[in-house]
Amino acid sequence: MKSGRRESDLIKKLKNPKLKNEAFKDLLDLYQERLYWHIRKIVVTHDNANDVLQNTFIKIYKGINNFKEQSSLHTWMYRIAYNESIRFLDTNKIKPSLNLNDSNSDYLNNLTQDVYFDGDEIQLKLHSIISKLSEKQQRVFQMKYFDDLSFREISEILEVSDNTLKSSYYSAVKTIEEEIIADTLQTN
Amino acid sequence: MAKTNKNNKNHMEQSGNRFLKDDIHKKELAQEHKEYLGMDVPDNYFSDSKDRILSSLPSENVQKHTVFGLKPYIAYPLAASFLILVGIFVWLRNDTKAIDPTITNTETIQSLAVDSDDFLVTSLLVEDDNLDAFLDDFIVNEILVEAELSEQQLENIFINSLFVEDSLINSYIDASLIENIIF
Incomplete structure (x- = not known):
C-alpha cells in the first residue's frame, strides 16, 4: 500500500469518532519518536521534550477534525510540534541560542545538566558549532540533516520559501565544514 | 557509520516512503541522536510515553444534535x-x-x-x-x-x-x- 493511501486512510480513521482512539494509537506508534527528537533538539532536555511531546499530541488529538489536508498529515504534525516547542521556550524564557563560550547560556546549562545528555568532547563541539549559526540556520539544518525532512516540508513547517531555506541550509553546512576543518587543523 | 546512515536515509527518501518509516529508521533516529548529539532517553521511554499520552487525552465530547x-x-x-x-x-x-x-x-x-x-x-x-x-x-x-x-x-x-x-x-x-x- 502506498504511503499516500495509508496516510489518507489514517486521517479518515482519526476523523471518525468511533475509530479515532485506535487510529491515534497507530499515529503514536508511527510518529511519537520522530516528533520527540524533533522537539528535543529545540528544547534541549529530555524533561522539556517529554512535556512538549505530550502537549503536541494532545493538540493533534483535539485538532485533527480541523485538519484540512492542505499539507500532509506528517508536515502538519511537525508544524504543531515546532510551534509547541517555540511556545515552550517563550513561556519559560529559555534562549534558543546555544553558545558554549557564554557561561550564562540557558542552552548550555540545560544541555549539560540534563541527565540524558552524555555527550563527549566531539559532540559538545558539534553543539558548539551549530550554536554559532543563526536560529533559522540551526532549525533548517536540524530538520534537514537529522529529521530528514525535505525543503518543501520544512518550508511548510517554518512558513519560509524554499529558496530561502536552501540558502540557509547550504550556508549552515559550509559554516559547519569550515569550523570542523579549522578545529581539526588546530588539534593537529 | 554516519555516512552509511545518511545513505540509508537518502535511499528511503528516494523510495517515496516518507510517510511511514519502519522500526529500523526509529532505531537509526535514536542512534543518530546519541551518536552525533549525545542525546539519550530513558529505557522503554517511548512505550511508557505512549501510555501516558493516551491516558491524558481528553474524553471525546459527543456532538450534540441541534x-x-x-x-x-x-x-x-x-x-x-x-x-x-x-x-x-x-x-x-x-x-x-x-x-x-x-x-x-x-x-x-x-x-x-x-x-x-x-x-x-x-x-x-x-x-x-x-x-x-x-x-x-x-x-x-x-x-x-x-x-x-x-x-x-x-x-x-x-x-x-x-x-x-x-x-x-x-x-x-x-x-x-x-x-x-x-x-
Whole structure:
C-alpha cells in the first residue's frame, strides 16, 4: 500500500469518532519518536521534550477534525510540534541560542545538566558549532540533516520559501565544514 | 557509520516512503541522536510515553444534535430574533385592540350624545379635540332641526285650525300647543 493511501486512510480513521482512539494509537506508534527528537533538539532536555511531546499530541488529538489536508498529515504534525516547542521556550524564557563560550547560556546549562545528555568532547563541539549559526540556520539544518525532512516540508513547517531555506541550509553546512576543518587543523 | 546512515536515509527518501518509516529508521533516529548529539532517553521511554499520552487525552465530547443542524452560535440569535418578532407582533395587535374600544366608546358616546337631551352631561364625556365638532353637531341636530320642526308644527296647527269648527277651536289650539311644547 502506498504511503499516500495509508496516510489518507489514517486521517479518515482519526476523523471518525468511533475509530479515532485506535487510529491515534497507530499515529503514536508511527510518529511519537520522530516528533520527540524533533522537539528535543529545540528544547534541549529530555524533561522539556517529554512535556512538549505530550502537549503536541494532545493538540493533534483535539485538532485533527480541523485538519484540512492542505499539507500532509506528517508536515502538519511537525508544524504543531515546532510551534509547541517555540511556545515552550517563550513561556519559560529559555534562549534558543546555544553558545558554549557564554557561561550564562540557558542552552548550555540545560544541555549539560540534563541527565540524558552524555555527550563527549566531539559532540559538545558539534553543539558548539551549530550554536554559532543563526536560529533559522540551526532549525533548517536540524530538520534537514537529522529529521530528514525535505525543503518543501520544512518550508511548510517554518512558513519560509524554499529558496530561502536552501540558502540557509547550504550556508549552515559550509559554516559547519569550515569550523570542523579549522578545529581539526588546530588539534593537529 | 554516519555516512552509511545518511545513505540509508537518502535511499528511503528516494523510495517515496516518507510517510511511514519502519522500526529500523526509529532505531537509526535514536542512534543518530546519541551518536552525533549525545542525546539519550530513558529505557522503554517511548512505550511508557505512549501510555501516558493516551491516558491524558481528553474524553471525546459527543456532538450534540441541534434543531435543523444549526450550530448554537447561529441558532440562539435566530431564536431570539424570532421571539422578538413574535413579541412585537403580539404587542402591536394588543395595542390596536386597546385603541379600538376607545374609538367605539367615543362613537357610542357621540351617538348617545346626539340622542340625549342632557347636553351638559354628554359634553363631559367628549374629548377636548372633538368638542368643536360635537358642538357643531349639537347645534345643527338639536337646535336648528328642532327649531325647524317646531316651526313646521306651528304651521300645521294653524292650517288644521282652519278646518276645525269654531266651538272647538280653543280646546284644539290648547291641546296642540301643549303637545307641541311637551314633545
